Amino acid sequence: MRYIARGLALAGISLGLAVAPGTGSAGAAPQEARSLYAPSALVLTVTAGDDALSGTVLRAVTLGCAPSASGTHPAPRAACAELRAEQGRFDAGTTTAPGVSCTRQWDPVTVTADGVFDGKRVSYTHVFGNTCLQGASTGVVFDF
Template identity: 65%
Template structure:
């Protein structure tokens, strides 16, 4: 008799669980689609850093900003529209952003500063790093991408 009662209790429990999800979702809204699933734009989101030292991994991060360029320019970068425009003009490259202005002079002391860009540009992973000899040399870079 004990086995029959236990079997009926388990059968009732399984039936209750089978109908519980249907009853609980009757008034619930459908889950939202993932952000990238309905977008017309390939993702373009970067984290940009300025690090003291000649190695971004072991150096001290002095500043960091975010930059999103699709569908619109936004993020914590002080000039997201200009930075996104600069990246688009370079087809996602970074070298022109660190090109130095030859008309500006700096001292020659070695106090390295490294800039990095990590993230996704138009759907592909990017990782970039460039070391300047000192903060003055970094300030002579022509681009706005690493000017923060």
């Protein structure tokens, strides 16, 4: 009797673990698709003043870059392309474009990027002397 019970149990297990076509796993419920991309999710801010912690946030957007560009950023594809081209370095997009004239008025704005880019933790801060200098930067990441 013991062998019959064991045989029935094994038969039940075999039937319960039938391989669904195209799944490659026996009887497992379909798992959520696993991404082949490293996570990228950022919060970008523009803050009045030279201290992002004590200043007033003027604007904030989200930016996701994997598996595709998304978020509330006005140009997520361009921003993600810029970050990928610069290997995640935010400084590359904060340089002033050549030939742009701005006053030397000190009315600082601070831009920040916090989150994860390409699977790595990011905490970036850059202070522009005024909004003209921020607007004259060559990058699109902080152009919102």
